[in-house]
């Protein structure tokens with residue numbers, strides 16, 4: 426049953442919104458310094474995530490990593506961990522609360538509690554021209570989770586093994602030597618690189634549409650701490666129709682690791698973990 430609205434329902438709906446987390450006090454990265462360091466940085470390694478597979482990579486703090494479209498339009502699901510402590514991982518939900526539903530240049534990927542520090546900062550985004558389209562869609566979202574075989578099984582009774590969740594699980598297992606079941610527990614909600622998504626205004630449902638990404642497009646980050654990353658070339662391809670199956674056309678994604686020239690980042694420091702004292706109001 427649905428309920429009767431109060432007499433002042435219209436007035437209540439007309440109250441303007443308030444930003445939950447005004448971010449003017451967030452520590453600001455020196456983007457001019459980052460951009461200048463990127464301009465002269467050299468590629469030291471290039472890896473490829475094959476279609477419907479993931480690739481893991483390591484990036485020392487103060488180096489860059491770049492995710493690049495090759496061959497054809499493709500969406501990637503990105504996970505990040507502290508390279509020496511997998512319990513510190515990317516926190517998609519808080520990144521969304523701090524920066525909004527989609528991220529671009531100057532915004533950062535934050536780690537989970539109790540660490541809550543920048544893991545990576547976006548230094549260049551070749552899709553920054555896209556903005557927010559008429560459907561409310563934009564690129565590089567932190568609103569999706571990652572395609573996974575459990576949801577596929579729930580909705581369609583399938584047993585599909587190349588969802589991003591499984592691809593990331595295999596890649597992390599191979600990179601760390603952890604058993605797959607153990608690695609799976611470290612896989613987390615992603616940054617959807619190049620994916621174009623939003624919420625429908627009428628039903629509030631999560632939607633996707635064909636990504637505007639073209640070969641040559643890239644998203645480049647500075648690693649703020651030593652990182653282990655993994656990116657899955659989503660079985661949804663450009664996510665114009667469906668995912669969680671082998672139906673869509675899929676393409677690889679390249680990952681470049683770049684080292685800045687000496688002193689290019691002078692003055693930059695890897696951020697410390699969050700300063701909250703963790704006493705939670707308990708008497709010591």
Ligand SMILES: [Zn+2]
Nearest residue numbers: 572589659660
């Ligand atoms: Zn996926």
